[in-house]
Amino acid sequence: xxxxxxxxxxxxxxxxxxxxxxxxxxxxxxxxxxxxxxxxxxxxxxxxxxxxxxxxxxxxxxxxxxxxxxxxxxxxxxxxxxxxxxxxxxxxxxxxxxxxxxxxxxxxxxxxxxxxxxxxxxxxxxxxxxxxxxxxxxxxxxxxxxxxxxxxxxxxxxxxxxxxxxxxxxxxxxxxxxxxxxxxxxxxxxxxxxxxxxxxxxxxxxxxxxxxxxxxxxxxxxxxxxxxxxxxxxxxxxxxxxxxxxxxxxxxxxxxxxxxxxxxxxxxxxxxxxxxxxxxxxxxxxxxxxxxxxxxxxxxxxxxxxxxxxxxxxxxxxxxxxxxxxxxxxxxxxxxxxxxxxxxxxxxxxxxxxxxxxxxxxxxxxxxxxxx
Amino acid sequence: xxxxxxxxxxxxxxxxxxxxxxxxxxxxxxxxxxxxxxxxxxxxxxxxxxxxxxxxxxxxxxxxxxxxxxxxxxxxxxxxxxxxxxxxxxxxxxxxxxxxxxxxxxxxxxxxxxxxxxxxxxxxxxxxxxxxxxxxxxxxxxxxxxxxxxxxxxxxxxxxxxxxxxxxxxxxxxxxxxxxxxxxxxxxxxxxxxxxxxxxxxxxxxxxxxxxxxxxxxxxxxxxxxxxxxxxxxxxxxxxxxxxxxxxxxxxxxxxxxxxxxxxxxxxxxxxxxxxxxxxxxxxxxxxxxxxxx
Amino acid sequence: xxxxxxxxxxxxxxxxxxxxxxxxxxxxxxxxxxxxxxxxxxxxxxxxxxxxxxxxxxxxxxxxxxxxxxxxxxxxxxxxxxxxxxxxxxxxxxxxxxxxxxxxxxxxxxxxxxxxxxxxxxxxxxxxxxxxxxxxxxxxxxxxxxxxxxxxxxxxxxxxxxxxxxxxxxxxxxxxxxxxxxxxxxxxxxxxxxxxxxxxxxxxxxxxxxxxxxxxxxxxxxxxxxxxxxxxxxxxxxxxxxxxxxxxxxxxxxxxxxxxxxxxxxxxxxxxxxxxxxxxxxxxxxxxxxxx
Numbered sequence: 031x032x033x034x035x036x037x038x039x040x041x042x043x044x045x046x047x048x049x050x051x052x053x054x055x056x057x058x059x060x061x062x063x064x065x066x067x068x069x070x071x072x073x074x075x076x077x078x079x080x081x082x083x084x085x086x087x088x089x090x091x092x093x094x095x096x097x098x099x100x101x102x103x104x105x106x107x108x109x110x111x112x113x114x115x116x117x118x119x120x121x122x123x124x125x126x127x128x129x130x131x132x133x134x135x136x137x138x139x140x141x142x143x144x145x146x147x148x149x150x151x152x153x154x155x156x157x158x159x160x161x162x163x164x165x166x167x168x169x170x171x172x173x174x175x176x177x178x179x180x181x182x183x184x185x186x187x188x189x190x191x192x193x194x195x196x197x198x199x200x201x202x203x204x205x206x207x208x209x210x211x212x213x214x215x216x217x218x219x220x221x222x223x224x225x226x227x228x229x230x231x232x233x234x235x236x237x238x239x240x241x242x243x244x245x246x247x248x249x250x251x252x253x254x255x256x257x258x259x260x261x262x263x264x265x266x267x268x269x270x271x272x273x274x275x276x277x278x279x280x281x282x283x284x285x286x287x288x289x290x291x292x293x294x295x296x297x298x299x300x301x302x303x304x305x306x307x308x309x310x311x312x313x314x315x316x317x318x319x320x321x322x323x324x325x326x327x328x329x330x331x332x333x334x335x336x337x338x339x340x341x342x343x344x345x346x347x348x349x350x351x352x353x354x355x356x357x358x359x360x361x362x363x364x365x366x367x368x369x370x371x372x373x374x375x376x377x378x379x380x381x382x383x384x385x386x387x388x389x390x391x392x393x394x395x396x397x398x399x400x401x402x
Numbered sequence: 403x404x405x406x407x408x409x410x411x412x413x414x415x416x417x418x419x420x421x422x423x424x425x426x427x428x429x430x431x432x433x434x435x436x437x438x439x440x441x442x443x444x445x446x447x448x449x450x451x452x453x454x455x456x457x458x459x460x461x462x463x464x465x466x467x468x469x470x471x472x473x474x475x476x477x478x479x480x481x482x483x484x485x486x487x488x489x490x491x492x493x494x495x496x497x498x499x500x501x502x503x504x505x506x507x508x509x510x511x512x513x514x515x516x517x518x519x520x521x522x523x524x525x526x527x528x529x530x531x532x533x534x535x536x537x538x539x540x541x542x543x544x545x546x547x548x549x550x551x552x553x554x555x556x557x558x559x560x561x562x563x564x565x566x567x568x569x570x571x572x573x574x575x576x577x578x579x580x581x582x583x584x585x586x587x588x589x590x591x592x593x594x595x596x597x598x599x600x601x602x603x604x605x606x607x608x609x610x611x612x613x614x615x616x617x618x619x620x621x622x623x624x625x626x627x628x629x630x631x632x633x634x635x636x637x638x639x640x641x642x643x644x645x646x647x648x649x650x651x652x653x654x655x656x657x658x659x660x661x662x663x664x665x666x667x668x669x670x671x672x673x674x675x676x677x678x679x680x681x682x683x684x685x686x687x688x689x690x691x692x693x694x695x696x
Numbered sequence: 697x698x699x700x701x702x703x704x705x706x707x708x709x710x711x712x713x714x715x716x717x718x719x720x721x722x723x724x725x726x727x728x729x730x731x732x733x734x735x736x737x738x739x740x741x742x743x744x745x746x747x748x749x750x751x752x753x754x755x756x757x758x759x760x761x762x763x764x765x766x767x768x769x770x771x772x773x774x775x776x777x778x779x780x781x782x783x784x785x786x787x788x789x790x791x792x793x794x795x796x797x798x799x800x801x802x803x804x805x806x807x808x809x810x811x812x813x814x815x816x817x818x819x820x821x822x823x824x825x826x827x828x829x830x831x832x833x834x835x836x837x838x839x840x841x842x843x844x845x846x847x848x849x850x851x852x853x854x855x856x857x858x859x860x861x862x863x864x865x866x867x868x869x870x871x872x873x874x875x876x877x878x879x880x881x882x883x884x885x886x887x888x889x890x891x892x893x894x895x896x897x898x899x900x901x902x903x904x905x906x907x908x909x910x911x912x913x914x915x916x917x918x919x920x921x922x923x924x925x926x927x928x929x930x931x932x933x934x935x936x937x938x939x940x941x942x943x944x945x946x947x948x949x950x951x952x953x954x955x956x957x958x959x960x961x962x963x964x965x966x967x968x969x970x971x972x973x974x975x976x977x978x979x980x981x982x983x984x985x986x987x988x
Contacts, residue, residue: 081425081881086410100413103425103884110885116878120900120983130886133896165983178882185886425880427890432800439796440808442789445837446858447811450826451818453836457829496735503728508718515732517970521740524966526919528939529959533743535946536750536956568739590722600723622816629819632921632939636946648821648922655825655926665829668822675817682817683810 031188031221032057033078036089040073040082040245047073048084049245055238057094058219060212062232065242066268071225072193074242078223079108079191093188109182109220113194115174117166123177124162127152130185152180155214172203179211183220192224196231208235229269233257241265263388266313273319273358275312285310285387287332311388316361318384321348323370331379334358338374341367348372350380454672457665469666474642478650479670484559485566485634485646486627492567493623494616497574501612502604504575505582506590516579522571530568531636534561558644561637569633570623577619581612581689614689621685625678629671647671747963751956762957767932768941772961775938778849779917782856787910790864791902797865798872812866815859820922827855828926851927852935859923860913867912871905904980908973915969918962938962 033055040048048070055061063071076082078091080103090097098106118126131145140148153159156176166174175195182190195211196204212235215222226232232239233253240250241264249261260266267274277287325331334350341347346367350358360380372378427435459466469475500519504512522530538545538555548555555561585608593607609616631648638644645653647667654664717725762768797809815823831838831845831854838845845851875898883893921939928935932944942958945951 079885081885086413103881104887104889108885110882112878112882114876114878116876116882118879118883118897118900129883129888129896133883133886133888133892167983181882181886425877425884426799435792435796436800436802439789439793440804443793443808443811446861447814449830449836450823450858451814453830454822454826457826496732499728499735500732503725503732506722507720507725507729509725509729510716515736517974518736518740520970521744524915524970526921526939526962526966528921528942529747529919529962532942532946532955532959533747536746536952537743539952541952542746542749564739568743571739587720587722594721594723603722604724625817625819629822631819631821631824635921636943648819651821651825652925664825668825671819671822675814675819675822678817679810679813682813683806 031094032092033189033221033223034092035074035078036091038074038077038088038091039085040070040077040088041085046245048077051245051247052089053240053247053250055221055223057221060215060222060235060237061224062236062239063223063225063242064229064232064239064268065227067227069242070245071227071240071242075191075193075223075225078189079103079110080106081110107185107188109185109187109190111175111178111182111190111192111195113197115166115178115198117174117178117181119166122163122165123153123158123169124149126166126177127181127184129181148184152184155183156180170203171199172207175199175207176210183218188221190220190222192222194225194227196228197226204231211235233269241268243268260386263311263313266386266388271316271359273314273316273356273360275314275356277310277312279310279387285312287312287330312382313386313388314382314384316347316359317345318382319358319360320381320383321350321360321362321366321370321372322379322381325379326381329381331381334378334380336372336374336376336378339367339372350378352380451672451676454665454668457662458669459662460665461660461662465660465662466666466669469660469663470670474645474653475647475650475667477643478645478647478667481559481562481644482628482646482648485563485630486624488563489567489570489627490620490623493570493574494620496571497578497619498616500575501578501582502608505579505585506587519572519575522568523576527569527630527632528636531565531633534565534568534637556637557639557641562634562644562646565633565637566627566630569630570627573623573626574616574619577622578612578615581615582608585611614685614692618682618685618689621678621681625675628674747956747959750952751960754953754957758953759957762954763961765954767936768954768958770933771936771938771941774849774852774935775918778853778856778937779914781853782860782917783910783914785853785857786860786864786913787906790861790909790913791868791906794865794868794872798869812862814862816862820859820920821926823858824855824923824926827851827858827923831927846927847929847931847935849928849935852924852937855923855927856917856920859920860917863912863916864906864909867905867909868902871902875901904976907976911969911973911976915966918965 034053036052038048038051039046051070051074053074063074065071073082077084080098080101084091091099093106118129121129127149128145131140131148134140149162150159153162156179158173158176158180161169161173166177169177175198179192179195196207199207208231224235233256236253238251239253239256241248241256243264249256249265251259251261256265257269260269266272275287277285279285322331332352334352336348337351338349339346340349341364345361346364348360348362348367350360352358358380370378426432500515503509504515525533535556536542538548538561540546540549545555553560555564589607589611590603593603598606629648630646631652634646635649635652638646638649642653647670651664651667651671654667763772793808793812797805797812828846828851830836831841831851833839833844833846843850845854879897879901880893883897884890888896919939921937921943924930924935924937925940928937930936930940930944936944938958938961942955942962945955945958948954
């Protein structure tokens with residue numbers, strides 16, 4: 031079932047948690063709400079579930095085309111999974127999963143046998159067949175979260191909502207459960223939304239990712255697109271490590287970064303005609319920053335000094351400091367490092383192979399984008 | 403307000419109600435429960451408290467003043483203060499000692515020690531008094547020894563003090579212990595590493611952290627010490643000279659005095675109780691704000 | 697010197713499992729432990745042993761004989777019956793009041809919350825005469841009631857409700873505050889109606905605290921004396937409770953042995969309840985604690 035919310039606003043006292051948010055999630059999609067804490071992602075999820083009321087000026091909430099805004103949570107048909115599982119501690123695993131089935135009105139309640147069958151089926155699905163009579167306190171974190179998921183699925187919800195589902199688990203279990211959830215989703219194709227602050231989780235698991243900041247959705251797109259074509263400076267900054275330069279747009283598609291031997295270092299951006307003479311923010315990913323020993327003619331090369339080299343890993347990470355005292359990070363291959371014979375303290379040049387530029391309108395307000 | 407705005411607000415309220423309905427009780431039930439609680443608490447707590455003051459002043463303010471300042475009342479007040487002033491500091495010192503060794507060290511038999519400290523809570527006041535009747539009675543070795551050396555313990559001030567210490571024994575330590583355990587020992591160890599000595603650690607590091615809990619315990623201990631009735635009654639018997647305030651109230655009530663007289667004396671203790679509640683509230687507020695600061 | 701002592705500690709050959717005290721850098725263990733144990737012995741343990749010494753001449757036959765005494769047996773029935781009723785009323789009303797105080801916001805909530813401790817703070821003699829006064833035939837409440845309260849078992853029960861109320865409320869309040877709101881939300885999302893959520897999720901979660909509060913109120917009621925004295929009047933065979941039987945036996949000739957026999961029963965009940973409370977807590981911790 032598709033989910034659509036329009037112009038949702040939510041304020042807590044003076045804090046604007048959601049600022050005119052609209053989003054449409056297609057049937058069978060797995061969507062991640064990604065953002066730093068306080069960005070409003072959990073609030074949006076809770077509003078979709080019906081656990082929170084949006085402000086009166088907000089637009090409607092549609093499930094499969096029906097406005098569910100004035101329905102109570104128990105009539106909405108949502109499965110909700112909490113970060114800390116929220117399992118009923120006084121009930122066994124079996125009773126936890128069966129709960130939703132046993133609280134149904136007598137008329138529509140399944141007979142005991144049918145409930146049993148359904149629960150055993152779900153236990154099998156979460157691979158905990160043998161633990162039906164354990165209590166939540168006797169399970170590991172990963173097992174608890176799977177039980178919570180089975181409990182939510184037992185009532186056959188129209189949509190599945192997960193609030194930081196892996197947030198309380200340790201790294202290894204988190205990875206396992208992530209893969210498991212993806213496979214499960216591919217099997218049952220239930221429209222699902224999960225909240226996370228972990229970009230790897232969002233990019234790896236979701237069909238589409240909504241990146242949120244300050245109560246707004248900055249970008250809603252496939253993982254590939256949000257990573258490679260970030261719509262805003264925030265998205266660029268939030269996803270993965272990034273080097274940021276300050277510069278000025280100089281018209282004619284040129285951007286100036288800092289100064290080099292008294293003259294501003296210039297770089298030509300081919301695709302866009304800059305009309306303003308405004309401040310710009312230039313972003314370069316570490317793997318797009320090349321290190322060279324000598325400046326290359328016709329390319330923007332900035333002098334820098336190597337501070338530290340981390341070579342334990344698949345790539346070599348080089349911490350540099352530019353002439354303008356900006357801290358830079360470059361990621362190069364082990365081969366390059368050997369060929370260049372880089373050592374801490376060496377002077378060298380860095381040259382970006384791919385950049386993204388955003389206007390800086392009024393101080394630090396990052397808005398529009400340009401491309402190389 | 404335009405029609406459209408009204409409609410928006412109506413829709414919003416409907417929406418809000420529908421969501422609250424699933425995670426809280428319906429409005430009617432809430433109002434009913436609040437009304438029931440207020441009624442019950444009023445009948446059982448407010449009315450008795452108010453009635454004390456009402457009855458006390460029924461025979462006029464002059465009578466009230468005479469009742470609270472007559473010789474027997476003054477002597478009872480002195481006895482109550484004596485018992486309180488000895489038992490509260492004694493239990494305070496004990497409470498700090500016990501909380502330090504139980505809260506800061508790991509040793510065998512700790513839970514047994516904690517249970518033993520709790521015993522006076524579990525014992526009925528009358529039995530508490532009975533224990534001391536047996537201990538200092540005419541048949542016991544201690545009783546004989548004290549009698550032979552000319553000391554009067556039972557039916558005299560010493561037994562009032564001792565029995566008050568007994569019944570208020572766990573109050574201070576019970577309040578300090580959870581706080582001192584929650585604090586852990588890291589700060590003390592840091593102080594130790596910085597070269598502080600034992601007394602310094604306690605005085606400068608531990609005590610500031612637990613001061614509100616200590617005060618809390620002292621307040622509760624004090625209220626119980628001033629108000630103890632059953633236990634003191636057993637060890638004092640019928641000797642008016644050693645009456646405490648609660649015993650004096652009993653004597654007035656059972657005797658042929660004016661019916662307002664016991665209530666007049668009771669106002670003193672009721673005021674103490676009100677003061678206790680206010681202080682308790684204040685300390686709880688202090689403790690919770692200290693907790694949220696941490 | 698300090699250094700030497702430090703070294704000595706290191707060569708200690710006592711295996712950690714057998715050591716009585718775990719090593720600590722903090723000072724004062726011996727001093728505080730010594731003081732604690734001494735004071736505890738003087739104030740509590742020695743007097744307590746006195747009671748058991750006093751009952752050493754008590755044979756089982758005597759014991760049964762004392763218990764079968766009509767007045768004693770009646771006081772038993774009254775004490776336990778009235779205490780049970782009072783604790784039950786407290787459990788029900790205490791639950792409602794605790795729920796209201798934690799969950800709802802209304803004018804006067806803070807005052808109501810403060811008043812809960814009144815029975816702890818008000819000396820029993822004072823609350824006793826106040827209750828006796830308002831429930832007398834001409835009293836503020838007594839005049840509206842069709843049946844007499846003073847000098848009846850109902851009066852005794854009322855006094856016991858008064859003194860036991862804070863126990864239930866004060867044990868339930870933190871438990872209610874600790875309930876994870878997510879449990880209620882998840883229950884609603886699974887389609888449970890509010891009363892189903894309450895009965896199947898909230899109530900079972902609170903039951904250990906409720907039973908603990910109930911047991912504490914009951915234990916306190918069994919041992920209560922002061923507040924019952926005035927409203928009940930301690931009429932032998934009618935409103936006389938066990939504490940009062942002990943007292944009246946004491947004033948009789950050779951009354952110490954029967955008094956101590958009754959006291960032993962009361963002590964056994966108190967300790968039994970204490971044990972029960974501890975067992976509930978252990979059980980609840982095991983069942984409900986979600987240790988990560």
